[in-house]
Every structure is written in structure tokens, then in C-alpha cells.
Amino acid sequence: xxxxxxxxxxxxxxxxxxxxxxxxLMREGVPSIVNTFDAYALELGVRLKEKHGGKVTVMSMxxxxxxxxxxxxxxxxADEAYLLSDRAxxxxxxxxxxxxxxxxxxxxxxxxxxFDLILCGxxxxxxxxxxxxxxxxxxxxLAQVTYAADIRVEDGKxxxxxxxxxxxxxxxxxxxxxxxxxxxxxxxxxxTLKSKIAANKAEIHVLNSQSISIDTEKCxxxxxxxxxxxxxxxxxEKNGIIIDEETPSASVQKLMKLITDKKVI
Amino acid sequence: xxxxxxxxxxxxxIETEYGKEKKVGFELLKPGREIADAVKQELVAIVLGKDVKxxxxxxxxYGADKVILVDDPIFERYSTDAxxxxxxxxxxxxxxxxxxxxxxxxxxxxxxxxxCRLKTGLTADCTSISYNEETGNVKWTRPAFGGNLMxxxxxxxxxxxxxxxxxxxxxxxxxxxxxKGEIIEEECKVSQSGIRTKIIETIxxxxxxxxxxxxxxxxxxxRGLGKAENFSYIRDLAKALGGAVGSSRxxxxxxxxxxxHQVGQTGKTVAPKVYIACGISGAIQHLAGMSGSDxxxxxxxxxxxxxxxxxxxxxxxxxxxxxxxxxKEIEKYKNS
Amino acid sequence: xxxxxxxRDLGDLIEKYLKNEVDPLVAEYxxxxxxxxxIYNELIDMGLNLLAVPTEYDGLMVDHKTETYIAEIxxxxxxxxxxxxxxxxxxxxxxxxxxTEDQKKDFFGILTSGxxxxxxxxxxxxxxxxxxxxxxxxxxxxxxxxxxxxxxxTNGGIAGVYIVFASTDLSKGTKGLSAFYVESDRxxxxxxxxxxxxxxxLSNTTQVIFExxxxxxxxLLGEEGKGFIYAMKTLGISRNFxxxxxxxxxQRAIDECKEYVKNRVQFGKPIAYKQGIQFMLADMQTQTAxxxxxAYHAADLIDKKGDYEIYxxxxxxxxxxxxxxVTTDGVQILGGYGYMKEYxxxxxxxxxxxxxxxxxxxxxxxxVISNNMLFK
Numbered sequence: 001x002x003x004x005x006x007x008x009x010x011x012x013x014x015x016x017x018x019x020x021x022x023x024x025l026m027r028e029g030v031p032s033i034v035n036t037f038d039a040y041a042l043e044l045g046v047r048l049k050e051k052h053g054g055k056v057t058v059m060s061m062x063x064x065x066x067x068x069x070x071x072x073x074x075x076x077x078a079d080e081a082y083l084l085s086d087r088a089x090x091x092x093x094x095x096x097x098x099x100x101x102x103x104x105x106x107x108x109x110x111x112x113x114x115f116d117l118i119l120c121g122x123x124x125x126x127x128x129x130x131x132x133x134x135x136x137x138x139x140x141x142l143a144q145v146t147y148a149a150d151i152r153v154e155d156g157k158x159x160x161x162x163x164x165x166x167x168x169x170x171x172x173x174x175x176x177x178x179x180x181x182x183x184x185x186x187x188x189x190x191x192t193l194k195s196k197i198a199a200n201k202a203e204i205h206v207l208n209s210q211s212i213s214i215d216t217e218k219c220x221x222x223x224x225x226x227x228x229x230x231x232x233x234x235x236x237e238k239n240g241i242i243i244d245e246e247t248p249s250a251s252v253q254k255l256m257k258l259i260t261d262k263k264v265i
Numbered sequence: 266x267x268x269x270x271x272x273x274x275x276x277x278x279i280e281t282e283y284g285k286e287k288k289v290g291f292e293l294l295k296p297g298r299e300i301a302d303a304v305k306q307e308l309v310a311i312v313l314g315k316d317v318k319x320x321x322x323x324x325x326x327y328g329a330d331k332v333i334l335v336d337d338p339i340f341e342r343y344s345t346d347a348x349x350x351x352x353x354x355x356x357x358x359x360x361x362x363x364x365x366x367x368x369x370x371x372x373x374x375x376x377x378x379x380x381c382r383l384k385t386g387l388t389a390d391c392t393s394i395s396y397n398e399e400t401g402n403v404k405w406t407r408p409a410f411g412g413n414l415m416x417x418x419x420x421x422x423x424x425x426x427x428x429x430x431x432x433x434x435x436x437x438x439x440x441x442x443x444x445k446g447e448i449i450e451e452e453c454k455v456s457q458s459g460i461r462t463k464i465i466e467t468i469x470x471x472x473x474x475x476x477x478x479x480x481x482x483x484x485x486x487x488r489g490l491g492k493a494e495n496f497s498y499i500r501d502l503a504k505a506l507g508g509a510v511g512s513s514r515x516x517x518x519x520x521x522x523x524x525x526h527q528v529g530q531t532g533k534t535v536a537p538k539v540y541i542a543c544g545i546s547g548a549i550q551h552l553a554g555m556s557g558s559d560x561x562x563x564x565x566x567x568x569x570x571x572x573x574x575x576x577x578x579x580x581x582x583x584x585x586x587x588x589x590x591x592x593k594e595i596e597k598y599k600n601s
Numbered sequence: 602x603x604x605x606x607x608x609r610d611l612g613d614l615i616e617k618y619l620k621n622e623v624d625p626l627v628a629e630y631x632x633x634x635x636x637x638x639x640i641y642n643e644l645i646d647m648g649l650n651l652l653a654v655p656t657e658y659d660g661l662m663v664d665h666k667t668e669t670y671i672a673e674i675x676x677x678x679x680x681x682x683x684x685x686x687x688x689x690x691x692x693x694x695x696x697x698x699x700x701t702e703d704q705k706k707d708f709f710g711i712l713t714s715g716x717x718x719x720x721x722x723x724x725x726x727x728x729x730x731x732x733x734x735x736x737x738x739x740x741x742x743x744x745x746x747x748x749x750x751x752x753x754x755t756n757g758g759i760a761g762v763y764i765v766f767a768s769t770d771l772s773k774g775t776k777g778l779s780a781f782y783v784e785s786d787r788x789x790x791x792x793x794x795x796x797x798x799x800x801x802x803l804s805n806t807t808q809v810i811f812e813x814x815x816x817x818x819x820x821l822l823g824e825e826g827k828g829f830i831y832a833m834k835t836l837g838i839s840r841n842f843x844x845x846x847x848x849x850x851x852q853r854a855i856d857e858c859k860e861y862v863k864n865r866v867q868f869g870k871p872i873a874y875k876q877g878i879q880f881m882l883a884d885m886q887t888q889t890a891x892x893x894x895x896a897y898h899a900a901d902l903i904d905k906k907g908d909y910e911i912y913x914x915x916x917x918x919x920x921x922x923x924x925x926x927v928t929t930d931g932v933q934i935l936g937g938y939g940y941m942k943e944y945x946x947x948x949x950x951x952x953x954x955x956x957x958x959x960x961x962x963x964x965x966x967x968x969v970i971s972n973n974m975l976f977k
Binding site: 127147228240 | 370
Binding site for chain 1: 617647
């Protein structure tokens with residue numbers, strides 16, 4: 001199988017703290033990681049490769065530092081890594097981003113042949129939009145399945161376990177397809193020390209807007225229909241009532257009085 | 266599609282499955298109404314489904330001026346292609362100005378697909394929307410960075426302007442059975458051959474027959490439960506309150522409860538009237554999935570647990586002692 | 602000390618694993634005094650047993666600076682696991698210095714197949730005094746026949762192969778000692794008593810008993826009678842690993858204290874504002890920083906083949922004494938909570954104690970250091 005996995009380097013949002021004085025995000029010193037869901041997507045891709053043979057290519061768009069994320073991917077089973085880096089891409093919203101990534105994928109296909117599957121995380125943990133995968137599928141004219149927890153290939157059929165409100169559906173999808181992956185049944189593997197050392201020495205292919213001959217009018221701020229007008233950290237209401245009475249029963253009675261008075265229940 | 270005078274009306278997509286609506290569709294008629302009134306346009310509900318004429322009628326009762334109904338067996342279960350292609354047909358025919366979609370699993374699946382085909386802007390997973398009189402655009406407010414950052418977004422140059430909105434952030438509008446409105450029936454032009462996905466098996470994991478995203482009360486359990494059997498505490502409390510059972514990632518990862526119950530960044534986003542977190546420390550990923558709840562009650566023995574920072578009411582104590590007392594008091598209250 | 606990208610990369614991987622998979626379980630395994638098989642297997646999958654295996658034998662052969670850096674990370678999370686890795690490295694060091702090509706291929710092949718190694722020197726009556734080793738190796742045709750009991754052997758029950766020191770001539774004391782490698786599945790080799798230890802309880806420590814255990818003649822390393830020299834050469838290098846572990850352990854204790862004193866309120870404010878506490882913390886951090894500098898300096902000397910022996914000894918001596926002192930003070934700072942098993946501090950204190958004892962007691966280190974100072 002010829003598999004492409006799209007990954008994004010993101011700040012580890014679990015490590016982000018709010019400056020209590022300015023009420024702004026403190027991004028300094030926050031470690032950069034491979035987006036959590038992209039790591040699940042890569043794990044599924046690598047497992048498919050291990051079972052059915054083939055190759056896993058990873059690609060990312062971002063600044064030069066994103067090479068570190070791609071090296072991380074190489075250390076856990078990806079075969080080749082491509083970075084697309086260009087100032088013209090700055091400020092892209094999901095539509096522009098997906099256009100760039102779709103063009104990038106098409107460009108890679110010229111070299112690597114058609115991808116059977118293009119895998120993405122269901123959303124990035126910084127932007128949280130979950131739109132780039134489906135929009136990429138649309139740009140490429142491919143079928144899509146979102147919120148995938150597992151992928152199986154049996155008798156040439158691609159089966160995807162997709163979350164729904166009540167559990168899961170197994171969905172057969174025509175390949176090639178774009179599949180976005182949620183927390184799957186398989187935790188991303190740890191690298192080995194040896195694969196780390198090898199990944200460190202591996203070459204990351206870096207491309208720019210010219211090398212994939214993309215129309216930069218459709219990229220960046222110019223290509224983005226949505227505009228961020230304002231951003232701010234939400235005010236934390238710190239007026240909760242903490243109940244810590246002598247006995248559990250006293251605590252519960254106090255709570256009951258409070259919530260019935262306020263008609264919470 | 267660029268901004269054009271011919272684009273008008275506010276659309277609200279009413280998602281259905283097995284002929285039954287998802288509540289969020291009706292919820293969105295509320296902000297939809299406000300925006301439609303502000304721009305003096307009509308509020309139109311879009312209903313796609315199988316045997317869903319009653320859903321169309323309900324949409325009118327919840328405040329839609331009109332309903333565009335496509336009633337076809339193809340919509341019994343969701344598929345990206347059928348919904349996307351049908352919506353595109355309708356959009357090309359009617360040229361709406363604004364489209365609101367519930368940020369459900371399916372809404373977030375076809376929403377970007379449609380927006381991309383239209384080359385227009387879609388704002389994901391909004392927690393608040395309003396009309397900006399100054400610019401004449403809808404102002405979409407959404408969280409990012411796991412809820413650490415809020416952003417106001419507008420789509421100034423293209424129409425329709427689109428957004429997906431979280432279930433539960435808007436309450437249902439008033440239901441007025443006598444309200445009149447036109448129901449326009451449209452044909453479904455999508456054929457089975459144009460659909461590239463097929464559901465071959467459906468696995469139900471939520472044993473309790475309540476959908477988390479629709480529940481008004483959710484009782485969730487976390488690592489503090491210690492083992493799978495102790496979820497009985499959570500179930501009992503949920504039962505006493507008539508609520509649904511949720512869980513933190515830790516409990517799911519420990520195999521105590523299926524993933525379909527998980528609330529948080531890697532699970533479901535919920536915003537019930539009451540959310541009761543028992544033995545959940547409140548990692549940022551969990552908070553991202555439930556901090557929009559109207560009232561949050563936390564029970565935790567660690568008084569420094571971050572869950573207490575978002576809780577409206579917090580009991581510091583051992584959940585194994587507190588929950589039975591709580592159930593007792595609820596029963597007492599119900600009988601009083 | 603410059604931390605290279607590669608060091609950081611490897612360290613981050615190990616750190617991430619330990620933080621996610623080991624930290625949550627440490628207290629439980631410590632209470633049970635059981636070596637966590639799954640964790641060991643995963644660490645071996647990661648290649649942590651191959652740090653001192655040459656690349657030509659499919660190992661990693663990191664330099665000693667990197668090794669010290671990794672020891673520090675291991676020490677921060679669990680010195681039991683750290684000891685298991687340290688001892689494996691010791692055995693590899695003996696093989697690297699004194700094994701032939703064929704022996705290395707054989708020995709390292711066992712490690713790359715997913716095993717740890719053991720280092721069998723200590724006996725019930727031969728601790729610091731290696732001249733009292735009673736285990737014998739008698740040549741019988743093409744085989745040596747081993748008899749005797751080794752004790753307090755780290756990885757004793759789980760290693761795939763051991764470096765064993767046995768006397769080929771009891772009359773000669775240390776000059777009669779010879780070094781061998783022995784596969785754990787040799788007939789006549791059995792695992793004796795599992796030790797119930799005060800600390801490093803996530804490590805596996807047992808007796809290893811030889812009863813007419815026959816090994817091929819070619820399992821002798823170097824020459825007969827040179828075993829003691831080989832052992833001292835090995836320990837002279839590998840004890841710096843203990844320095845690394847000790848630095849990590851001490852830093853962990855300090856970090857736990859920092860967290861605690863900011864949250865613990867007495868007399869109306871966090872005890873972090875008490876000068877008595879502040880001065881203790883300042884001393885703890887200063888000592889730990891000094892120990893770290895010494896450990897990396899020793900590692901650097903080993904890498905550069907400089908005059909490292911005295912520094913490796915000083916690193917082991919100083920860092921382990923610092924770890925003991927810092928953890929004792931750490932328990933004091935946490936007060937009653939420090940003494941309770943609910944908090945990690947008492948476990949750090951128990952773990953610290955062994956660092957002053959094994960790989961040459963701190964008294965022996967002083968002998969080594971003064972000998973180097975006066976008579977070399």
C-alpha cells in the first residue's frame with residue numbers, strides 16, 4: 001500500500017499555561033509535539049504497511065523547526081518525510097491550508113505514484129477545527145471517512161471503523177480515500193533508541209511554493225475566506241463554591257440545598 | 266462563491282438519522298432566528314432524512330419560517346456524499362446567506378466538504394454566534410488550544426458564511442404548535458452509485474439508552490473509581506437523576522467503560538444542564554469537552570484537583586461515601 | 602556540559618516512556634518488591650540494554666557522556682531500573698575490553714536478542730574483599746567446570762548472560778581470579794534466593810549458583826589470573842553510571858520538594874517562604890549541581906581516555922553521598938508526609954542508600970581515590 005500521512009507540529013496544549021496577570025497564553029518553553037491525532041493516524045498507517053507491505057510517506061507544512069516532528073515520525077515507522085515551507089503560506093485558514101496540502105499531495109504523487117490512502121488526524125489540538133482533512137479530500141476529489149478508530153484492508157476492500165454517537169460503524173470506502181483518525185485502538189508506539197539515531201541522521205526533503213508550482217493567490221491570508229477578528233483567553237469564573245464539611249452527609253446536604261435553591265435540579 | 270446580493274436567508278441544517286432528528290438542529294433555530302431577524306431575512310430549516318415530514322413540521326414549530334425538505338431513503342443513515350451533493354444542489358438553487366450546522370460528528374464531516382466545494386469560509390465548533398451590525402457578517406466565536414483561547418471569526422467576502430456550532434450551547438427555542446410555515450419538498454438527485462461509502466456494520470457501545478450529546482444531565486466517572494465495577498456508583502447516581510453516564514479518558518483507557526462514553530478532547534464534547542464529575546481530576550483535555558455545561562458539580566477527594574477550578578459546586582470528599590449520600594438525598598427530594 | 606541534539610533526542614524518548622508508563626506504577630511495584638517484566642521488556646524493545654554494545658554487533662555504543670545523561674534520567678524515575686541497565690553496561694564493558702571478536706559476537710548476540718546481562722563478582726564472604734572469592738573454575742578437557750555461589754546479583758534471575766569471576770587458583774587470592782561469560786541456560790546454573798531489598802525494589806536481585814556448571818573453554822576472557830584486573834578496570838569505568846543515577850535521584854527529590862513547599866501552607870503561608878526551608882533547598886541544589894559536574898567531567902575523561910579513574914570514583918562517592926543527604930533532607934522538608942509511603946520521598950531515600958554501597962562501597966572509593974592521589 002502507498003500511504004500518505006499528513007502531520008502537523010503543534011505546541012503541547014496540555015503544557016500551555018495562562019499568564020494570570022495578562023491573561024494571555026504563555027507559549028514560551030512549551031514543547032512542540034506531533035499532533036496527538038496525527039500520531040494515531042501514523043500508527044494506523046504503519047500497521048497497514050507492516051501487514052500489507054508498501055510505504056508510508058509523511059508530509060507536513062510548517063517552518064523549518066517542523067523537521068523535528070517529521071523526524072519523530074521517521075523514528076516510529078514512516079519511510080520518507082517531506083516538509084513544505086514557505087512564507088506565502090502564513091495566515092492560511094482551513095480552506096487555504098487544505099488547498100496547499102492537496103497540491104502538496106498531488107505533487108508527491110508525481111514522484112511516488114498514487115496514494116491508496118491519505119491519513120490525517122481528526123483535528124489538530126491547537127486549532128481544533130477538524131476541517132483540513134475533509135477539505136483536502138474535496139480538493140482532491142476523493143472519498144472521505146472522518147473520526148476513524150481503525151482501518152482494515154481485506155480482499156482489496158478498505159474498511160473503516162468510524163465513531164458515531166452510540167458506538168461505531170464499520171464503513172467500506174472506495175480507495176483512494178482521505179481518512180481522518182481519532183484516538184484509535186492502537187496507542188502510537190515508542191521509537192527505539194536506534195530508530196531515533198537513524199531518524200536524526202535521515203534527510204527531510206524540504207519543498208516550497210515554487211517546487212510544487214502552486215498558485216500563491218489561493219494561499220495565506222489572500223486565499224482565506226475567514227478572518228480572525230479578535231482572540232482572547234476566556235475569563236475563568238473563579239466563583240465556584242467548594243464544600244468541605246465534616247462528614248460526607250453534611251457536604252451532600254449543603255450541596256442539595258444550594259442546587260435546589262438555584263433550581264439546578 | 267463571492268458575496269452577492271442574491272444570497273439571502275439563514276439556513277439551519279437539521280440532521281436526522283433513522284428518521285429522527287438530532288436536537289442540536291432545533292437548538293440552532295434560536296441563534297438562527299436572531300440573525301435572520303437582524304438582517305430581515307427568513308429562517309429556513311433544511312431537513313434531509315427518511316420519513317421525516319414530522320421533523321419538518323417540528324422545525325416550523327420551533328421557529329423556522331420555511332423548511333426545505335428532502336425526504337428520501339438514501340438519508341436513513343448518514344453518508345458524506347449524499348448529504349454534500351444534495352446540499353450543494355439546494356444551495357445552488359436557493360443561494361442562502363448563512364448556514365448553521367450542528368457540530369456533531371456528521372456535521373463536522375460534511376460541513377467542510379460543502380464549504381470547500383463552495384470555496385467559502387466555515388468556522389468550526391462555535392460556542393457562540395451573533396450578528397455583527399458594523400460589518401454585516403455573522404461573528405463566529407470558537408475555542409482553540411483546548412479551550413485556552415477564544416477567537417472571533419468572520420467571513421467577509423464570500424457567501425454563504427458557514428459555521429458548525431456545538432450541541433448544547435443554545436437552548437431549544439419555544440415550541441409553538443400553531444405556528445405556520447411553508448414546507449418545500451425537493452427531490453433527491455443523488456443516486457446510490459454516487460456514494461463512495463457504505464455502512465456495513467453498526468456496533469452500539471452505549472449500553473444506557475441515552476445519547477451523551479443530547480442528555481440534560483451527565484454523571485461522569487474517572488480514575489478515582491479505581492476499577493470497572495465501581496462504575497456502578499456512577500450508573501446509580503445517573504439513574505437517580507435521569508442522566509447519562511460519561512467518563513474521563515483515564516477510565517476508558519483502563520478498560521472500565523467503552524470509548525463512546527468518553528467526554529473530552531479525544532471523546533465527545535457535551536454541554537448538558539448539569540455535569541457531575543466524580544473522581545475526575547480535570548485534565549485540560551477533559552475540561553475542553555465539558556466546560557460549556559450550565560452547572561458543573563465536582564466530587565473529588567483532592568481539594569487541589571483542577572476540576573474544582575471550573576466547578577460551580579465542588580464537594581471535597583471520597584466519592585464512595587459522597588455518592589450514596591447524594592442518591593439518598595435526591596430520592597428524598599424527589600419524594601418531597 | 603553541552604547536551605547534544607542526539608543526547609536530547611534519546612533522553613526525551615526515555616523520559617517520555619518513563620513518565621507515561623513507569624511513574625504511575627512505581628509505587629505499586631515498589632510495595633510488591635517485584636521486577637516489572639512488561640516494563641523491562643519494553644525498555645529492551647527500545648534498546649536500552651544495548652547502550653554499551655558496539656554498533657558492529659548491532660548495538661548503540663553511546664559515548665559515556667550520553668550514558669551518564671541517560672543514567673541521570675533513569676535515576677530521576679527509578680534507580681532499580683537504572684541499576685539493571687547499569688549492570689548490563691558493566692558486563693558489556695568487560696566484554697568490550699577483554700573479549701575476542703568471536704566472544705563478542707556470541708555475547709552481544711544474546712543482548713541483541715532481547716536480554717539483559719549480569720555481573721557476578723560478589724559472594725557471601727567476598728564483598729569488598731575480592732581475594733576471598735570462593736567460586737572455582739577448573740579446566741576439564743575443553744571445558745571449565747564452575748562451582749560456587751554468587752550473591753546480590755542484579756538481574757540475577759532475568760539476565761541472558763553473565764560475566765562471572767571465579768578462581769582458577771584459590772592459592773593465589775586476587776591473582777587467581779579469572780573472568781568468564783556464562784549463558785543463563787547452562788546446565789548447572791541455577792537461580793537462588795530472590796533478595797527482599799530495602800530499596801531499588803524494581804530491580805531483580807538474586808543469588809546465582811554454579812553446581813558443576815560446564816562451559817566451553819573459549820568462554821574464558823583474556824588470560825587466567827587476570828580476572829581481578831579486568832573487574833577493577835570495568836568497575837573503574839562503570840561506577841560513574843552510579844554517579845549519574847545518584848544525580849538524577851537527588852534532582853528528583855529536590856523537584857518533589859519544590860512542588861511541596863510551594864503548596865504546603867503552615868503559619869498562614871507556603872513554607873517556601875521560610876528561610877529555614879530555602880537554605881536547605883539551596884544547599885541541596887548546590888550539592889547536586891556539583892555532583893552533576895563531577896559525573897559529566899568523569900564521563901568526558903572516560904570518552905577522551907584521560908586519567909578518569911580517580912574522577913569516576915569521586916563521582917560515585919560524592920554523588921551517592923549527596924543523594925543520601927538530599928533525600929534525607931527531602932524527607933525532613935516534607936515532614937510527616939515525607940515519612941509516609943503515600944509520598945514518593947521515602948522511596949527515594951531508601952533507593953539512595955544502595956548507591957553508597959554497591960559498585961564498590963564509598964569506603965572503597967576513598968581507598969581508590971587516595972591511592973590515586975598518593976601512590977600513582
